[in-house]
Every structure is written in structure tokens, then in C-alpha cells.
Amino acid sequence: MTTALLQARDLRKHFPVGRSMFNRGGAVVRAVDGVSFDIMPGQTLGVVGESGCGKTTTAKLVLCLETPTDGSVEFDGQPLGTLDGAGVRRYRRSVQAVFQDPYASLNPRMRVGTIVAEPLVTHETLDRGRVDARVAELLGFVGLPPRAATLFPHEFSGGQRQRIAIARALAVSPKLIVLDEPVSALDVSIRAQILNLLRDLQQQLGVSYLFIAHDLAAVAHMSHTIAVMYLGKIVEIGPAADVARTPKHPYTQALFAAALPSHPDEARDDMVLAGEVPSPLAPPSGCRFHPRCPRAMARCATDEPGLRPQADRRVACHLYDDPSAA
Amino acid sequence: MTEPLLELRGLSTHYESARGTRVTRAVDDVSLTLERGRTLGIVGESGSGKSTLALSIMRLLPPAARIVGGEIRFEGDDLLKKSAREMRHIRGKRIAMILQDPMASLNPLFTVGDQISESLRVHEGASRSAAWSRAQSLLQAVRISAPAARMKEFPHQMSGGMRQRIVGAIAVACEPRLLIADEPTTSLDLTIQAQYLSLLRDLQRDHHLAMIFITHNLGIVARMCDAVAVMYAGRVVEAGPIRDIFNKPSHPYTRALLESVPRLTDDNHGRLPAIDGQPPDPSAPPSGCAFHPRCPQVLDKCKTQAPPAVTVAASHTARCWLHLP
Numbered sequence: 001m002t003t004a005l006l007q008a009r010d011l012r013k014h015f016p017v018g019r020s021m022f023n024r025g026g027a028v029v030r031a032v033d034g035v036s037f038d039i040m041p042g043q044t045l046g047v048v049g050e051s052g053c054g055k056t057t058t059a060k061l062v063l064c065l066e067t068p069t070d071g072s073v074e075f076d077g078q079p080l081g082t083l084d085g086a087g088v089r090r091y092r093r094s095v096q097a098v099f100q101d102p103y104a105s106l107n108p109r110m111r112v113g114t115i116v117a118e119p120l121v122t123h124e125t126l127d128r129g130r131v132d133a134r135v136a137e138l139l140g141f142v143g144l145p146p147r148a149a150t151l152f153p154h155e156f157s158g159g160q161r162q163r164i165a166i167a168r169a170l171a172v173s174p175k176l177i178v179l180d181e182p183v184s185a186l187d188v189s190i191r192a193q194i195l196n197l198l199r200d201l202q203q204q205l206g207v208s209y210l211f212i213a214h215d216l217a218a219v220a221h222m223s224h225t226i227a228v229m230y231l232g233k234i235v236e237i238g239p240a241a242d243v244a245r246t247p248k249h250p251y252t253q254a255l256f257a258a259a260l261p262s263h264p265d266e267a268r269d270d271m272v273l274a275g276e277v278p279s280p281l282a283p284p285s286g287c288r289f290h291p292r293c294p295r296a297m298a299r300c301a302t303d304e305p306g307l308r309p310q311a312d313r314r315v316a317c318h319l320y321d322d323p324s325a326a
Numbered sequence: 327m328t329e330p331l332l333e334l335r336g337l338s339t340h341y342e343s344a345r346g347t348r349v350t351r352a353v354d355d356v357s358l359t360l361e362r363g364r365t366l367g368i369v370g371e372s373g374s375g376k377s378t379l380a381l382s383i384m385r386l387l388p389p390a391a392r393i394v395g396g397e398i399r400f401e402g403d404d405l406l407k408k409s410a411r412e413m414r415h416i417r418g419k420r421i422a423m424i425l426q427d428p429m430a431s432l433n434p435l436f437t438v439g440d441q442i443s444e445s446l447r448v449h450e451g452a453s454r455s456a457a458w459s460r461a462q463s464l465l466q467a468v469r470i471s472a473p474a475a476r477m478k479e480f481p482h483q484m485s486g487g488m489r490q491r492i493v494g495a496i497a498v499a500c501e502p503r504l505l506i507a508d509e510p511t512t513s514l515d516l517t518i519q520a521q522y523l524s525l526l527r528d529l530q531r532d533h534h535l536a537m538i539f540i541t542h543n544l545g546i547v548a549r550m551c552d553a554v555a556v557m558y559a560g561r562v563v564e565a566g567p568i569r570d571i572f573n574k575p576s577h578p579y580t581r582a583l584l585e586s587v588p589r590l591t592d593d594n595h596g597r598l599p600a601i602d603g604q605p606p607d608p609s610a611p612p613s614g615c616a617f618h619p620r621c622p623q624v625l626d627k628c629k630t631q632a633p634p635a636v637t638v639a640a641s642h643t644a645r646c647w648l649h650l651p
Contacts, residue, residue, distance in 0.1 A: 050515035157604050187371040188542050189620075192586035192600035199597065214516060221588035221598070244590050258520035260545025262589040264568050272524050273517045276485055 003077070004038035005175055005208050006062065011035045011071035013057050017281065029280050031057040033232035034071070036307070037225075039176060042202065044209040046223030046240060048216055048255065052280050053229040055212050059178050062210055063097055064088065076175075093123045096169035100181035102161030106153040112139075112164055113149030119171040138167040141204075142197060159190035166197065176208045183218060195222060216259045220244040228252045231280055231288040238313020248315045251289045287318065295319060329402060331503060331536050332360040332383070337396035339375075339382045341609075344390075350609040352378040352391065354560035357635070360553075362503070365530070365537040367547035367568075369583075370557035373608040376540045379557070380506050383538075384423055385413050401503065419449040422497035426509040428489035432481040438465070439477030442496050449500045464495040467532075468525060487518035491525065498529050505530075508540040523550060544587055548572065553641075556580045559606050559616035562635075566642030576644035579617045615647070623648060 013032040032054040039045045047055045060066040062073065064080065073080045075091060083091060096119070099105045106115055116135050120126055126134070136146040142163040153161055162182060169177050179198070183191040195218060201207060213219050219226060223240040228249065236249040247253045254273045275292045278284055284291050290300040300318055307316040339353040352375045360366045370376040381387050383398055385405060398405040400421065408416065417423075425431050433441060442461035446452045452460065458477070465473035468491040481489055490510065497505055507526070511519040527550070530537055539550055547554050547568070555565040556579065564577040575581040585599040603620040606612055612619050618628040627647050636649040 050517060159604065187605055188544070188583060189371060189586060189601040189605060192588075192598040193602075195588070196597045196600050216516070217588040217590045220590055255516060256590065258516045259590060260543065261548045262545060262587060262591070263572050264548045265572075266548070266591075272520050274521075276487055276518060277515070 002041060005041045005076065006039040007036075007074040008038075008058075008062070009036050009072050009074070011058070011061055011073065012069045013054075013061055013066055014069045027281055030232050030283065031280060032061065032068075035229070035232075035234050036071075037227055037234065037237060039208050039210060040224070041175070041208055042206040043224040044202070044211050044222050046211045046213070046219035046226045047229060048212075048214065048219050048226060049229035050214070050255075050277055052231065052277055054232040054280075055229050056180060058229070059097075059180050059210060059212055062176075063095060063178055064092060089123070093119075093172045094174050095176045095178065096172070096174040097178040097180065098162070098165045098169050098182050101185050102158055102165050103153075103185075105165055106161055108153055110152075111149065112151055112153065112156075115153070115164060116149070116167045116171055119168060123172045134171070135167075138170055141170060141201065142167045157190075158186050159193060162186060162194055163197065166194075166201070170201065170205070170207075173205070174207060176210065178210045178212070180212045181214070182211075184213065184215065191218070198222065216244070216256060217262070228255065231277065231283050233288060233316065234307060234314075235289065235317070236313065236315045237307070238315075242312055248310060248313070248320065249289075249317050250293045250295050250319070254292075254294075287316070330359045330399075331362045331401065332358075332538075333397075333399040334358045334383075335397040335399070337379070337382060337398060338394045339378050339387065339391055340394050341378075341391050348609060351560045351611070352608060353382060355396070356557075356560075356562050357396075358555055358562065358565065360504070360536050360538065362536055363530070363534050364553065365539060365551045367539045367541065367551035367554040368557060369541060369544060369547055369554060371542055371605045373559075373605055374557040375560040375608065376557050377508055380423070380508050380538065380540050383506065384417060384421060386417075415449070418445050418502075419500045420502055421504045421506065422500070422502040424490075424493050424497050424505065424507040424510045426512050428486065428493045428513070429481065431493050432489060434481055437478050437480055438484075438492050442477075442492070442499055445496055445499045461495070461499070464499055465492075467498075467529070468492070468495045469521075470495075487514055487522065490514060490522060494522075494525065494529065498533055498535070501533055502535065504536045504538070506538045506540070509542070510539075511546070512541075512543075526550070544584065556583070559608060559611040561616065561632075561645060562643075563617065563646070564642075564644045566639065570639060570642045574639075576638045576642065576649065577617075577646050578621050578623050578648070580644075582620075582622070615645070 011032055012034055015029045015031055017027050017029055049055050061068050113135050116138055117131050120131055135149050139146055139148050144163055183194050211222050220240050226240045226243040227234050227237040230251050236252045247256050273292050286302045287300045287305050290296045305316045305318045307314045310320050335357050337353055337356045341350040341352055368376045382393055439461050442464055443457035446457040446460055462473050462477055465476055470476050511522050551568050553567050554571050555562045558579050564580045575584055582601045586601055588598060601620055606616055614630045615628040615633055618624045625647055633645045633647045635643040635645050638644050638649055
């Protein structure tokens, strides 16, 4: 049993909202509310869920862009809360990110070579020649010619820009890359190229990914483990193939049933969820999914189900409380 | 009643640069047929011309664009011969459209009730009160709860899914025969998308609507459409009944596109069969068949001569030299 690269335990992030200056008694958005997961070395954790489920806040917590309200993140056995300034810098170097929109994430006034070299300049002290050599090597990793270093981002298509963003993330040899919707802004024929590139790089370099996307098939294809989030909580987490093929939580079932078919003849049980995701400002009592759940029981409205082991995975649902009920 | 509802014959729409020196063939010799009550999917990547095609049918093109040839026969008449005034009576009444971003199609300064009533009053001369009560029943039809209260609300008070349902209510208000939906669910969450697609299906059945679905998402096509046309660089490279296209894609681009999409049911966690290269720049498409630089089965002929549309099976055509001896 290898140990996890990153362990999140009971992670919470609450944002105060309200008018008063000190928010006395004001409302709180529980964007992430008690989330635990492990990211294994060289593996991918996929996070799926709809808007407002807290997946992007989770990513920000992992990236150290937000401080958790409660809970802990351990990286390589070191709790992030205990790191000093130099420790945080080391952590930021080990964890990099690629975002959705490659038009927004690259500075239009910098040449590609400078963009890719920037993490090297901030995190390492290399002489000019070695930086240039490293940039050429990185561009090679992502399938761009060395000449690309002298050009500006606008001279590249969306898919090529995403390659540049990946090269930049790889510059300081991170152990973990957070991929927040890395292919959603790209054309269909380009998505497969980028997904393949990410897989190849993982095999070559042993890097771990936290992969966030709303395209369930892409997440299932890329991930070793999938976590399904709903209103700030993980409702189901387990091996990707099992979660995708036999979802257990009613929300996961509805989510995967709502995924579009890949063939017109694909057998499907038409399970269209009623209602919309409630406001995270006032999440429902008990199980947060109960007002929309087709299998809700009386106690779902009052008792919040814990995330309990269920065969190979963990599920937060009262349906699985009693083995005979499952 | 054998005549199709909509028939495009050799439609070409070009964009011209300010001095007329550069011409972009956004839609190039497109012929398509849509029967009453059926759904046609138009699939393509950015720059393939699918949205320009939709705007051409509505005759809502930007000033730089010009329809340079072809016919758009709708209910027997050529829409290209209609005056601007006649088109105004057709748009919204006979042909309606749903766009990607509901916030951009709704007016933030008017209540939802006003906006749904508007088309009824303009197109059907309904009185204010009659239009208002029809609008309220339309809100109910698009499954908005408490419609009476919602009628007096403004778009910003609603969620994205609700706004898009309002746009749907406006679209079907005057009982159009054809509904063109351009990426209608791209901005919606997955479970909300499923709700919206099932709503569109019900509206289609209740109103006997024909629909054109413009999308880059093959899953939406598989879920919603009877027939599909695949566009690449302004041309329809393959068109046919939905099952034919998914089971026996005849154009290498269609085949590659279908294979490159990861599937939930797959066990394969290896590499996806990706298409090399980039979609072409619409203002400078490659010579011959526009797909030839990316095509795995390219022939010499493909580089210089554009292939004609070849009938490969009943109402299934593909523009590819592989199907010609």
C-alpha cells in the first residue's frame, strides 16, 4: 500500500456573506463542508458535480489559494498549516494548475518562452542558457516546436495554447497538477489530443492530477478515482470504473443518467431529476439531496448521512445504512 | 403533403472584408432537407459555419455576410425572395430560434410576462389581457412553478435553467413550424440540461414542431435527432439518418470525430484515437477536400479536387473520394 501524495481531511471552507461590516450573525456559504480525499502518487482523482457543488473551491484549497476554515491538507506527510514561508513556496512549486480558458490564462504580452520559463525564474536560479534548454525540452514534451518560444499566445489556436499552459505547469517538475476543466473550451477534435497528452505525461513523469470537469465521460476516462460532489459535500467516492458503471448514490445515478449517450441506441433509463440545485446559503436539512431525491425516506430530511464504506467505495446515503436495505 | 418543411439547395453564404478583398466561404453549397415534425442535428466545430447556416435561414446575418447563392425553401416558398417585411412575419411566428445564452436573448428591463406576451401581441394581434393569460399558460407548459408570480419577475431573478425555459416559452408562443436551437444547453448544468432536452422533446411532440439542433456535442445529436449533417469548413461533409451516421460513418472526419470522444461505457483507459492537426481557418481553407491535411485515408486527388456529395445509402450522402471509383 503506497501512501497518498495528498490527504485532505474534513476540509471546510465557509465564506461569510452579508451586509454588515463585521458580518455579525450574517449568513455563511458553506462552499466546501467536510470533504476528505486522497490523491495517490502518479494517479488521477476526478471531481464531478454541478455549479455550486464546491469543486472549484476544493481546487483552490489544494492550490493554497484559499485558507481552509477547518480541516487539514497533508502533502507528502506534511500538514500545510504548519509550513513556514519557505515551506509554502516549496509546496506551491510542487503543485501547479491548468485552467479552463487558455485565452485568459496566458499573458498576451509575453512571449511563449517567457511564459513557460516564468515558474523557473521564480522558483529556481538557473542561468539563461539552461532556462532556454529547459523551455525547449518542455515545449517538446507538449508537442510544440522549439520555435514556438519566440511567438506570442495570439499566434496559437486554443488547443496549442492549452499545450503552452501545460508546459508552464510542468516547468518546475511538480508532483501534482490541478486541471480545472482543461478541455471544455476546446473543439471536439482537439479534446482527445489534449487528454492523450495529459495521459502520456502522467505515464512519463509520474505526476498526479486533480481533474475537475463536468464532462463525465472525460473524467471517467482520465481518472483512477472519482469523487462526486453535491452542495459542498462528497456524496460518493470510489474507483472510477465502478462509480461510472454502477453508481450507488441516487445523485450519482441521476448525474450519470443525465450524461448524454454516445450512440442513439444506447440503453438508458430516463431519470430526469426534478428541481434545481438549492442555494448553498441555505442547504436543505439532513441529506442535502433529499428534496430532489427520487428515493428519499423520512429520515433523510432530518439525519445527515455520513460517508460510509460500501464495498470498494464510500457513499453518503441512508439507503446503504442497513446491508439488507441495499 | 410530400413536400418537406425546409429545403436548402446549394446555399452559400460568404463574409466579405471591408474592401471586398477577402472572402470567407462560411457556408459553401449546402443542401439539406427537413421533414415536418422531425429533428435535424447540425454538428461541427468552431468555424465550420453551422451558426452562419442558422442565421442564413433566419436571414439575420451581420452586414458583412451575404447569401451569394442557392435557395431556402420553407413551406414551399423561397425565403430568399421574401421582403424584409415578410421575413418579420415569418421570424418568431413560423420559425423561432433559441440561442446559447438566455441572458443575452432576454431583455433585462422587462418582466418575463411582458416578453412572452410581446410576440403574441405582435404576431397574433392578441389583446394585452389575452396575451398575458396565454403567456401564463406557456410558463406552465415549460414547467415553471408558480407561473402567476413568475410572470411579474425579471430575468435576473431566475436561474440559468429557468431563463432558458422562458426563452423556450417565447419561441413556441406563436406555434412556429420550425425551431432552430443553437447550442441551447451549453451554459446549463448536466441535470438541468437533461431537464431542458426532455422539455424540448415534449414541446416538439405537443406542437408538432420540426427542430434544427446546432451543436458541437455528438451526445445531444444521439439523444435528440432523427438525422444529422456534419459540417467541416463550410460544407456538409456527411448527412444522413442518425443511426446510419453513428453505425456506418462514411466520411473519415465523421468517423474520427465519433471515435475521439471518450465513452462512459468504455473499459479502454489508454489513448483516445485523436484527430491530428487543427480545424482549418475558415478564411483560408485547404485546397481540394478541406479535411485532406488531417485525413488518415488521404488520396492524391483529395489535395486538388473537392469531392462531390456521393449517395452511399438511402438519404445518406458523404463528400469523399473514397466512395467514387
